[in-house]
Amino acid sequence: MKNRLKVLRAEHNYTQAKLAELLDVSRQTINAIEKGKFDPSLPLAFKAARLFNLSIEEIFQDE
Amino acid sequence: MNQTGLTFKQRNKQNTLNLAKWTSAWVITLAIASFGPHFLWQEQAVFSVVAILLNVVVGIMMILSNKRQLQGMDELQQRMHLNAMAITLGASLVFGLAYSVVQSSGLISFKEDISHLVLFMGLTYLVSLLMMNKQLNDEGEE
Numbered sequence: 055m056k057n058r059l060k061v062l063r064a065e066h067n068y069t070q071a072k073l074a075e076l077l078d079v080s081r082q083t084i085n086a087i088e089k090g091k092f093d094p095s096l097p098l099a100f101k102a103a104r105l106f107n108l109s110i111e112e113i114f115q116d117e
Numbered sequence: 118m119n120q121t122g123l124t125f126k127q128r129n130k131q132n133t134l135n136l137a138k139w140t141s142a143w144v145i146t147l148a149i150a151s152f153g154p155h156f157l158w159q160e161q162a163v164f165s166v167v168a169i170l171l172n173v174v175v176g177i178m179m180i181l182s183n184k185r186q187l188q189g190m191d192e193l194q195q196r197m198h199l200n201a202m203a204i205t206l207g208a209s210l211v212f213g214l215a216y217s218v219v220q221s222s223g224l225i226s227f228k229e230d231i232s233h234l235v236l237f238m239g240l241t242y243l244v245s246l247l248m249m250n251k252q253l254n255d256e257g258e259e
Binding site for chain 1: 124125126129190191192193194196252253
């Protein structure tokens, strides 16, 4: 699954640690999602969508 | 932050510390139950039973604390631990039974002990986690 998390994070001036804190996960998880090594669960995807005020599809795309 | 008012990091740290405390207490009560009969209470059965019961109770608290720590992890960490547990369980079963067959066929004469199994399981778990960590690898922030 592709995602725009890294771009959105940069647009909002968040570090990985800050984004991890806002999403209540570890920084390693943010890093793994950004690199496409880990697909988040639906609740986490919803959390990210709410944080960036976007729909899930605008952040995560099926490859 | 969640309903506990703690951040993920703080919650994780608190759960890990809690687990460390119960694990230390369990190791201490295990040592008391193991060495007490000989060094502390000269083989008196009542004291031995109390020491073993105490060890089991503290062990249950350690298990619950471990469960709480796992539940406090995020989904990636939980998945990694689940994989490590699966590898550990499988490896213990496969190598444990293979060892049993090798020993019963008289190919080796090594005297095994339950601590060897505990050591094997601990190392398998640790190596599995390290390998998964390496795979995902935290190459740092980009």
